[in-house]
Amino acid sequence: MEHFVQTLVDAVxxxxxxxxxxxxxxxxxxxxxxxxxxxxxxxxxxxxxLLALFGLPTPVMLFGAIVVAxxxxxxxxRAAFRPLRNADPTTLLISSFAVSFFLxxxxxxxxxxxxxxxxxxPTLGRQIAIMGVRLQLLQITTIxxxxxxxxxxxxxxxxxxxxxxxxxxxxxxxMARVLGVRANRVxxxxxxxxxxxxxxxxxxxxxxxxxxxxxxxxxxxxxAFVGTVIGGxxxxxxxxxxxxxxxxxxxxxxxxxxxxxxxxxxxFVFVAVALILxxxxxxxxxxxxxxxxx
Amino acid sequence: xxxxxxxxxxxxxxxxxxxxTAVRGVDLAIGEGEIVSIVGPNGAGKTSLVSAVAGMxxxxxxxxxxxxEPLAGIALEDVVSQGIALVPEGRHIFASLTxxxxxxxxxxxxxxADGVRADxxxxxxxxxxxxxxxxxxxxxxxxxxQQQLAIARALISRPRLLMLDEPSLGLAxxxxxxxxxxxxxxxxxxxxxxxxxxxxxxxxxLADHVHVMSGGEFGLxxxxxxxxADRRFDAAYFGVHMHETVGDR
Numbered sequence: 001m002e003h004f005v006q007t008l009v010d011a012v013x014x015x016x017x018x019x020x021x022x023x024x025x026x027x028x029x030x031x032x033x034x035x036x037x038x039x040x041x042x043x044x045x046x047x048x049x050l051l052a053l054f055g056l057p058t059p060v061m062l063f064g065a066i067v068v069a070x071x072x073x074x075x076x077x078r079a080a081f082r083p084l085r086n087a088d089p090t091t092l093l094i095s096s097f098a099v100s101f102f103l104x105x106x107x108x109x110x111x112x113x114x115x116x117x118x119x120x121x122p123t124l125g126r127q128i129a130i131m132g133v134r135l136q137l138l139q140i141t142t143i144x145x146x147x148x149x150x151x152x153x154x155x156x157x158x159x160x161x162x163x164x165x166x167x168x169x170x171x172x173x174x175m176a177r178v179l180g181v182r183a184n185r186v187x188x189x190x191x192x193x194x195x196x197x198x199x200x201x202x203x204x205x206x207x208x209x210x211x212x213x214x215x216x217x218x219x220x221x222x223x224a225f226v227g228t229v230i231g232g233x234x235x236x237x238x239x240x241x242x243x244x245x246x247x248x249x250x251x252x253x254x255x256x257x258x259x260x261x262x263x264x265x266x267x268f269v270f271v272a273v274a275l276i277l278x279x280x281x282x283x284x285x286x287x288x289x290x291x292x293x294x
Numbered sequence: 295x296x297x298x299x300x301x302x303x304x305x306x307x308x309x310x311x312x313x314x315t316a317v318r319g320v321d322l323a324i325g326e327g328e329i330v331s332i333v334g335p336n337g338a339g340k341t342s343l344v345s346a347v348a349g350m351x352x353x354x355x356x357x358x359x360x361x362x363e364p365l366a367g368i369a370l371e372d373v374v375s376q377g378i379a380l381v382p383e384g385r386h387i388f389a390s391l392t393x394x395x396x397x398x399x400x401x402x403x404x405x406x407a408d409g410v411r412a413d414x415x416x417x418x419x420x421x422x423x424x425x426x427x428x429x430x431x432x433x434x435x436x437x438x439x440q441q442q443l444a445i446a447r448a449l450i451s452r453p454r455l456l457m458l459d460e461p462s463l464g465l466a467x468x469x470x471x472x473x474x475x476x477x478x479x480x481x482x483x484x485x486x487x488x489x490x491x492x493x494x495x496x497x498x499x500l501a502d503h504v505h506v507m508s509g510g511e512f513g514l515x516x517x518x519x520x521x522x523a524d525r526r527f528d529a530a531y532f533g534v535h536m537h538e539t540v541g542d543r
Contacts, residue, residue: 161398168388168399175386178348180374180403180451 005133007255013139015248016146020201021224022243023153024194026236030170030287031190032085034092035225035233038076040217041103042069042198043205047212048111050203051118058121066199072103073195074188082184100218107214115213120206142204149200150240153193157236162189170234170287223247230276232283241284246273301326301486302347302378302455307356309342309510316342318510319356324455324488324503329481331489331497331518334507334531340490341383343507344457347488348380349373360455375403379453383460383490385444389433393424393443396432400447410450417446420479438469445476449485456480457488462496474500494531498522506530 021039028036049068053061080099084092124138157163162185168176169186177183201220206212224243231242246269253265261268276284300323309317317339324330332340345351347358349370358365360376368376379400388396397417401410418425421442427435432443441461448456458477462470477500481487491497497504497518504521506514513530514521521527 161402164391164395164398165402167391167395171388171390172386174350174370175382175388176399177371178350178374178380178382178386179399179447180371181399182371 002133006135007252009135009139009143011248011251011255013142014251015244015246016143017201017204018220018224018227018243018247019240020146020149020197020243021220022227022231022239022246023150023236024197024201025221025225026228026231026234026239027190027194027197029228029233029239030236031166031173031187032081032092033089034081034096035089036081036194037093037096037218037221037225038080038099038103039194039198040219040221041100041107042073042195043202043217043220044107044212044214045069045072045103045217046199046202047118047206047216048107050120050206051116051212054118054120061120062199062203065203066196069199069202070192070195073191073198076103077188077191082187085183085187104214104218111214113214115211117210118206118212119210120203124207138204138207142208145200145204149197153197153236156193162186166190223250226270226273230273230283232286234287235283235285238283238285238287245284300324301328301361302488303359304343304347305357305359307343307346307358308354309339309346309351310354311342311351315354316510317346320507320510320512322505322512324486326454326486327481327484328503329477329487329489329501330503330505331491331501332505332507332512333491333494333497335492338507339510340507341459342510344380344459344488344490348378348457350380374451374453377452377454379448379451379456381441381444381448381456381458381461383463385437385440387432387435387440387443387447390431392429393432393435394428396443396447397424397450400450403451413450413452417450420476421446438465438472441465441469441473442476445473445480449480453485455486455488457490459490460492461489462491462493470496494521494527508532 024039025036028034046065046069049065050061053064076099080095081092084095124141126137127134128137157167165176165181166186166189169181173183205216205220223246227243227246228239229242230245231238231240249272250265250269253268254262257265302322302324304320304322307317307320308315320343332343334340342351346353349365349368353366360378365373365376388399394414397414401413404410418428423439424443424446427439432440435443445461461473465473474496477487489497489501501518504516504518505512506521506527508531514524514526516524
């Protein structure tokens with residue numbers, strides 16, 4: 001029983017991380033129809049910010065990670081994506097790969113490609129007993145942080161003027177602009193929010209793995225992207241659900257598959273993804289009323 | 295309607311998409327408080343003309359001035375704050391957002407929250423069906439209700455000029471009647487209207503001035519009564535080349 005609950009909590013915790021990553025990708029796709037693979041580098045740079053600030057008080061490190069991820073998100077939007085705003089989605093996709101590679105190689109050039117250990121918030125590695133079941137504090141923290149961010153993002157999108165404008169822009173950007181919604185502001189806010197989500201994921205991943213390395217973000221983003229696709233590109237609820245399912249499924253397969261099949265768990269996940277897309281090509285929660293971009 | 299200083303003044307407007315010229319040197323003046331209609335068949339260039347005024351497509355040549363100020367070079371999102379609102383062809387309501395949210399988006403450029411709330415109530419008085427469905431996703435409304443929402447959304451920005459691109463498209467005749475009654479009410483509220491339609495018969499009872507457009511230019515212009523009585527209407531509508539202002543004869 002204890003093992004079952006532990007596995008379940010682990011699955012929810014990893015699922016939450018992928019949900020946050022998928023949401024970051026989904027937010028940008030919503031307003032720009034851009035699949036931003038450079039989202040991974042936001043995660044990576046935030047992790048290196050933690051490394052650079054190591055030794056300072058934790059709130060300073062967290063704040064630094066957020067500032068770096070948000071600033072990088074805004075800079076990539078301004079420098080790489082804004083000039084291409086009227087380009088077709090393929091061009092945007094390729095430019096996002098270019099930005100991703102550029103940032104990754106830049107990081108390797110500056111700090112090297114080797115793994116670096118980072119013992120961030122080691123107290124979260126402790127186990128606590130909840131109703132007789134021993135659980136890792138980090139897993140509980142991951143679930144709580146994800147839940148808080150999800151609620152905050154939902155509140156922002158549902159209850160603020162800017163959130164309403166973002167939802168309108170995601171559905172029909174051109175009409176939103178006709179009504180006076182400022183494209184630059186809405187897109188910048190979406191990038192900034194994706195930066196905050198990336199920083200949160202980065203902090204949680206660093207605590208979990210204890211290392212930073214230049215490719216850490218890309219690996220997460222590729223899996224989370226699969227999540228956004230099965231959830232339904234353009235739908236934020238779909239992105240969160242898809243990301244969660246992919247992450248959780250991979251942990252559950254790790255636990256449930258016979259030991260000699262565990263190395264193939266990714267293959268099982270992707271077979272499931274292929275099946276979902278076969279029966280629901282628009283994803284689990286398709287976006288409603290997607291219109292042309294700007 | 296007496297002629298005043300034009301609220302909207304379009305001169306020599308040309309809109310070209312690559313090798314295709316959609317609008318060929320159109321002049322158009324609309325006085326404050328007037329209802330001016332442009333009628334013409336599919337592909338006449340009506341939507342291109344109204345899109346150019348709204349800032350949605352670039353002018354190839356010519357100029358657009360609103361209340362005496364040139365509109366050229368103004369960003370799409372700034373046009374509405376000048377006092378121009380557009381009800382586009384196909385309505386373009388936000389299907390996943392509620393009726394109220396759609397209306398609030400119409401007030402994006404307004405800073406007076408209290409005024410917006412009052413206007414929201416006024417919209418629900420003017421369009422009772424929207425009031426009854428204010429919390430429903432707009433995608434659940436019927437075509438006629440969506441058209442009313444698109445008009446109400448445009449009005450809540452408090453425009454001086456309301457431009458409607460084929461508001462009767464895809465609607466049952468009885469629903470179109472209702473929309474036209476609403477437009478009359480809107481005009482009584484002091485809003486100037488530029489109405490684009492394919493169906494000329496519809497606009498004769500409402501518009502002060504009518505321009506018949508075909509092949510990217512106005513073939514015939516005059517008061518609604520004059521155009522209605524003119525034998526050359528069919529030729530102008532179907533693009534036999536000519537241009538005359540009926541009142542000038």
